[in-house]
Amino acid sequence: MxxxxxxxxxxxxxxxxxxxxxxxxxxxxxxxxxxxxxxxxxxxxxxxxxxxxxxxxxxxxxxxxxxxxxxxxxxxxxxxxxxxxxxxxxxxxxxxxRQKDAELVAQREQIRDLQNNLRRTRSLRQAPPSAGAPAPNGHPIFPESTVVAPPDVRSTIAAFDEVILHMVRTLNLEISEVATQVTNSFHVVEAPEPDRAALAFERAREAMGPVMAELLESIQHQDDPILIDIALKTDMVGFAAEIVSAWDFQHQSKSVFTEVYKQMLRSEPHLVAGQWRSYAQKYSKQRLYNGRDLASGFSLQLAERIADLLTVAGASTTTEAIIVAYSPHLETITRTALELQRIIGEEVISCDYEVLVVHFDEIFDAEQMEDIYGGEVPMAGPPGMVPRVLSTADLGLRRVEKVPGSAEGEVAATMLLKPKVVLDTIVYELGLVEDEEPSPLVEETAT
The missing domain is CATH 1.20.5 (Single alpha-helices involved in coiled-coils or other helix-helix interfaces)
Known part of the structure; x- marks a missing residue:
């Protein structure tokens, strides 16, 4: 190839x-x-x-x-x-x-006018008619069968009715206003002081009773503080009633004076017993206090009680803070109560006036008291439940007179103002217990 x-x-x-x-x-x-x-x-x-x-x-x-x-x-x-x-x-x-303030001003002016009229028309301090012979000490002693109040006494009693009734209503209005203001400013704190809360609880328990103190301590109040308002009214009403009903503000002497006065009423006309009561209260207070103004001391005590109540409910406050915020109102309450005590105890001699506070756990009686909620709350609670009183929200007033000719000191009472009360059924209305559960008042009474 x-x-x-x-x-x-x-x-x-x-x-x-x-x-x-x-x-x-x-x-x-x-x-x-x-x-x-x-x-x-x-x-x-x-x-x-x-x-x-x-x-x-x-x-x-x-x-x-x-x-x-x-x-x-x-x-x-x-x-x-x-x-x-x-x-x-x-x-x-x-x-x-503002409306309450205006009402208070009007009430005070009316009270002053009534007191001025009363001073002009009062004749009880003068010698009574010759129905009885004067005693050596200058005080009249009437035979029991001849003690009949003359017309001027009845007119004076009517004037006293008006003055004292207005003063009680003013006192209730002042208490309600303070309760409203304190309740509106109530705030719960996260961590209250345990020691202070425990001490406040013991004092509140003594002042308002165990049930109210337990309710204050055990439930939440921030969303619905209605129980705060109720407790404040209960405490202040009770405090004012203690002042008005006192003889000389010495607890140990009250029972002695009261028993002597009751014994005197059994044997003497009301005018004579009333004259003794007037002098006893007047000169006992002069001996103890020598004209010292007691309003500031009582206002301080009231502020302490309010501070304890708020502390139990979960707030953080002091007596000094309460004084600063509400001093004018507290002083008005105490001065009105002191003036009521003086008028009822020293000026009135032909009858007796009693401020009324309904005791805890009493069965509700519409003839003697008034439901502050107008009958709405008693619908709550289990069927057949008998409403009982939880606390008193407004003072009542009645006049008591010895029946003329009564040998045993029989008296007749006239209701001038029914006390307003809060019923235990409020605990069902607030949802604090179920309808089938017993009322806290029933449990406390049972124990």
């Missing part, structure tokens, strides 16, 4: 080899491209799925944001309404307080 033919054949073989190599390489590249294409397709699908997922999350987040915005808007509108209602209620309370 010629050399040129050999070269041509070699070139052919090389060409075939190159072609085969090219084809093999091309197949490998194609296979690689297919694998990459498959991988890319999978990546695209995963990316699309991730995108769909993210899109859904974005949509959900937008919906959640829109919902939150709606909720915030609704909440804003709600609190706006609450704020408006609170402002309206505050305005109503301020208007009611």
């Amino acid at each position: 010629p050399p040129s033919s050999a070269i041509s054949l070699t070139q052919v073989f090389w060409g075939i080899g190159i072609l085969l190599t090219t084809i093999t390489y091309a197949n490998a590249v194609t296979r690689k491209l297919r694998e990459q294409n498959t991988q890319l397709r999978k990546e695209v699908e995963r990316g699309k799925a991730e995108q769909d997922k993210l899109t859904k999350e974005v949509v959900a987040e937008r919906e959640r944001s829109a919902k939150l915005e709606e909720e915030k808007l609704a909440e804003t509108m709600f609190w706006s309404r609450v704020d408006r209602l609170a402002r309206e209620e505050l305005s109503k309370r301020e208007q009611a307080l």
Whole structure:
């Protein structure tokens, strides 16, 4: 074979080899491209799925944001309404307080006018008609069968009725106003001082009784402080009644004076017994206090009791803070009570006046007392429950006179103002106990 033919054949073989190599390489590249294409397709699908997922999350987040915005808007509108209602209620309370202030001013002016009229018309200090001979000490002694109050005595009693009744109503109004103001400013603290709270509880228990103290300590008052208002009235009414009913503000002497006076009423006309009572109270207080003003001391005691009550209920306050905030009202309460004590004890001699406080756990008697809630609350509680008194919210007043000609000291009582009471059914109305549970008063009485 010629050399040129050999070269041509070699070139052919090389060409075939190159072609085969090219084809093999091309197949490998194609296979690689297919694998990459498959991988890319999978990546695209995963990316699309991730995108769909993210899109859904974005949509959900937008919906959640829109919902939150709606909720915030609704909440804003709600609190706006609450704020408006609170402002309206505050305005109503301020208007009611202003009205009470105006009523108090009118009551005080009327009392002053009545007292002036009473001073002009009073004749009991003068010598009575000649129905009986004067005793050596200058005080008349009447035979029991001839003691008949003359017309001027009846007119004086009527004048006393009007003066004393207005003073009791003014006292009740002052107590109610202080209770309202203190209740409106009541706030619960997170961590009250244990020692102070324990001491306050013992004093409140002694002042108001165990049931009221337990209720104050055991329930939450921030949302509905009605029990605070009730407890404040109970405490202040009881405190004022103690002052008005005292002989000389010495506890140890009250029973002695009272028994002597009762014994005297059995044997002597009311005018004679009343004259002795007048002198006994007047000169006993002069001996003990020598004309010292007692109002500031009693106001301080009242502030201490209010501070104890609020501490038991969960507030943080002091006697000094109560004095600073409510001193004028507290002094009005104590001065009115002291003046009532003086008039009833020293000026009135032809009859007796008694301020009335209904005792805890007494059965409600509509003839002798008045439900402060007008009969609405007694509907609460289990069927057949007999309403009992939880506390007294307003002082009552009655006049007591010895029956003329009575040999045993028989007396007749005239109700001038019924005391207002809070019934134990309030605990059901407030949801403090269930209807099937016994009243706390019943449990306390049983123990």
